[in-house]
Amino acid sequence: MKRLHHHDHEHAHDRHSPEETLALLGYMANHNRQHAQELHELAHSVDGEAAQLLHEAVVDLTVSSEKLVEALRILKGEE
Template sequence: MHLEHEHDYGHTHDHSHTAAPRDELIALMRYMVGHNVSHTNELKKLAHKLAHTGDSEACAQILDAVQDYETGNQKLAASLDQLQK
Protein backbone atom coordinates (compact mmCIF):
# COMPACT_ATOMS: atom_id res chain seq x y z
CA MET A 1 0.00 0.00 0.00
CA HIS A 2 1.38 3.39 -0.98
CA LEU A 3 -0.09 6.51 0.60
CA GLU A 4 1.22 9.99 0.17
CA HIS A 5 -0.14 13.32 1.29
CA GLU A 6 0.84 16.90 0.79
CA HIS A 7 0.65 19.62 3.40
CA ASP A 8 -0.57 22.96 2.13
CA TYR A 9 2.95 24.38 2.58
CA GLY A 10 4.18 22.36 -0.37
CA HIS A 11 5.94 19.14 0.57
CA THR A 12 4.82 15.54 0.63
CA HIS A 13 5.30 12.60 2.94
CA ASP A 14 5.50 9.06 1.67
CA HIS A 15 3.56 6.58 3.79
CA SER A 16 4.53 3.36 2.01
CA HIS A 17 3.92 0.25 4.05
CA THR A 18 6.92 -1.81 3.05
CA ALA A 19 9.63 -3.23 5.24
CA ALA A 20 12.49 -0.78 5.78
CA PRO A 21 15.89 -1.37 7.30
CA ARG A 22 16.21 -0.17 10.88
CA ASP A 23 18.62 2.63 9.91
CA GLU A 24 16.04 4.03 7.50
CA LEU A 25 13.38 3.96 10.20
CA ILE A 26 15.69 5.77 12.61
CA ALA A 27 16.48 8.37 9.96
CA LEU A 28 12.76 8.86 9.35
CA MET A 29 12.14 9.28 13.07
CA ARG A 30 14.95 11.86 13.28
CA TYR A 31 13.37 13.76 10.40
CA MET A 32 9.89 13.59 11.94
CA VAL A 33 11.07 14.83 15.34
CA GLY A 34 12.86 17.77 13.73
CA HIS A 35 9.93 18.42 11.41
CA ASN A 36 7.50 18.51 14.32
CA VAL A 37 9.75 20.83 16.33
CA SER A 38 9.83 23.14 13.32
CA HIS A 39 6.02 23.19 13.17
CA THR A 40 5.86 23.84 16.91
CA ASN A 41 8.16 26.83 16.50
CA GLU A 42 5.98 28.12 13.64
CA LEU A 43 2.92 27.89 15.89
CA LYS A 44 4.71 29.83 18.63
CA LYS A 45 5.50 32.60 16.14
CA LEU A 46 1.88 32.63 14.99
CA ALA A 47 0.68 32.92 18.59
CA HIS A 48 3.11 35.80 19.16
CA LYS A 49 1.74 37.63 16.10
CA LEU A 50 -1.84 37.06 17.24
CA ALA A 51 -0.99 38.45 20.67
CA HIS A 52 0.16 41.66 18.98
CA THR A 53 -3.11 41.93 17.04
CA GLY A 54 -5.16 41.65 20.21
CA ASP A 55 -6.44 38.14 19.51
CA SER A 56 -5.61 36.92 22.99
CA GLU A 57 -8.11 34.05 23.00
CA ALA A 58 -6.76 32.61 19.75
CA CYS A 59 -3.23 33.12 21.02
CA ALA A 60 -4.01 31.24 24.23
CA GLN A 61 -5.59 28.35 22.31
CA ILE A 62 -2.56 28.05 20.05
CA LEU A 63 -0.18 28.13 23.01
CA ASP A 64 -2.27 25.40 24.64
CA ALA A 65 -1.96 23.35 21.46
CA VAL A 66 1.79 24.04 21.43
CA GLN A 67 2.03 22.41 24.86
CA ASP A 68 0.30 19.33 23.42
CA TYR A 69 2.69 19.31 20.47
CA GLU A 70 5.68 19.61 22.79
CA THR A 71 4.43 16.68 24.89
CA GLY A 72 4.04 14.58 21.75
CA ASN A 73 7.44 15.68 20.47
CA GLN A 74 9.03 14.63 23.78
CA LYS A 75 7.45 11.18 23.44
CA LEU A 76 8.68 10.87 19.85
CA ALA A 77 12.19 11.93 20.91
CA ALA A 78 12.13 9.32 23.68
CA SER A 79 11.08 6.71 21.14
CA LEU A 80 13.93 7.78 18.87
CA ASP A 81 16.39 7.50 21.77
CA GLN A 82 15.11 3.97 22.42
CA LEU A 83 15.51 3.01 18.77
CA GLN A 84 19.08 4.27 18.72
CA LYS A 85 20.18 2.05 21.63
Protein backbone atom coordinates in the same frame (compact mmCIF):
# COMPACT_ATOMS: atom_id res chain seq x y z
CA MET B 1 6.55 36.45 6.92
CA LYS B 2 7.32 32.78 6.41
CA ARG B 3 5.30 30.93 3.83
CA LEU B 4 3.47 27.81 4.83
CA HIS B 5 4.56 24.67 3.08
CA HIS B 6 2.56 21.73 1.82
CA HIS B 7 2.95 18.19 3.09
CA ASP B 8 2.11 15.10 1.08
CA HIS B 9 1.66 12.15 3.36
CA GLU B 10 1.36 8.71 1.88
CA HIS B 11 0.18 6.09 4.25
CA ALA B 12 1.46 2.89 2.72
CA HIS B 13 2.27 0.56 5.55
CA ASP B 14 5.53 -0.78 4.16
CA ARG B 15 8.19 -1.85 6.61
CA HIS B 16 11.19 0.44 6.85
CA SER B 17 14.75 -0.66 7.42
CA PRO B 18 16.12 0.15 10.89
CA GLU B 19 18.28 2.90 9.33
CA GLU B 20 15.30 4.43 7.55
CA THR B 21 13.25 4.31 10.73
CA LEU B 22 15.93 6.10 12.75
CA ALA B 23 16.41 8.72 10.05
CA LEU B 24 12.67 9.32 9.69
CA LEU B 25 12.08 9.64 13.43
CA GLY B 26 14.96 12.09 13.75
CA TYR B 27 13.66 14.13 10.83
CA MET B 28 10.10 14.16 12.16
CA ALA B 29 11.14 15.22 15.67
CA ASN B 30 13.16 18.12 14.27
CA HIS B 31 10.42 19.04 11.80
CA ASN B 32 7.83 19.16 14.60
CA ARG B 33 10.13 21.41 16.66
CA GLN B 34 10.35 23.81 13.72
CA HIS B 35 6.57 23.87 13.37
CA ALA B 36 6.18 24.44 17.10
CA GLN B 37 8.46 27.48 16.84
CA GLU B 38 6.44 28.83 13.91
CA LEU B 39 3.19 28.36 15.85
CA HIS B 40 4.72 30.07 18.89
CA GLU B 41 5.55 33.09 16.74
CA LEU B 42 2.05 33.09 15.23
CA ALA B 43 0.47 32.90 18.69
CA HIS B 44 2.09 36.22 19.53
CA SER B 45 0.54 37.85 16.48
CA VAL B 46 -3.07 37.08 17.45
CA ASP B 47 -5.19 37.61 20.54
CA GLY B 48 -7.75 35.83 22.64
CA GLU B 49 -8.93 32.28 22.15
CA ALA B 50 -6.95 31.83 18.92
CA ALA B 51 -3.72 32.72 20.72
CA GLN B 52 -4.55 30.31 23.54
CA LEU B 53 -5.26 27.49 21.07
CA LEU B 54 -1.99 28.14 19.25
CA HIS B 55 -0.08 28.03 22.54
CA GLU B 56 -1.79 24.73 23.35
CA ALA B 57 -0.82 23.40 19.91
CA VAL B 58 2.80 24.32 20.66
CA VAL B 59 2.62 22.24 23.84
CA ASP B 60 1.05 19.34 21.94
CA LEU B 61 3.74 19.41 19.24
CA THR B 62 6.45 19.66 21.87
CA VAL B 63 5.10 16.62 23.72
CA SER B 64 4.82 14.75 20.41
CA SER B 65 8.43 15.59 19.53
CA GLU B 66 9.59 14.42 22.94
CA LYS B 67 7.85 11.08 22.38
CA LEU B 68 9.51 10.71 18.98
CA VAL B 69 12.91 11.45 20.54
CA GLU B 70 12.23 8.91 23.29
CA ALA B 71 11.23 6.26 20.73
CA LEU B 72 14.40 7.08 18.78
CA ARG B 73 16.50 6.73 21.92
CA ILE B 74 14.95 3.32 22.68
CA LEU B 75 15.43 2.08 19.12
CA LYS B 76 19.07 3.14 19.25
CA GLY B 77 19.44 1.05 22.42
CA GLU B 78 20.11 4.06 24.64
CA GLU B 79 17.71 2.95 27.37
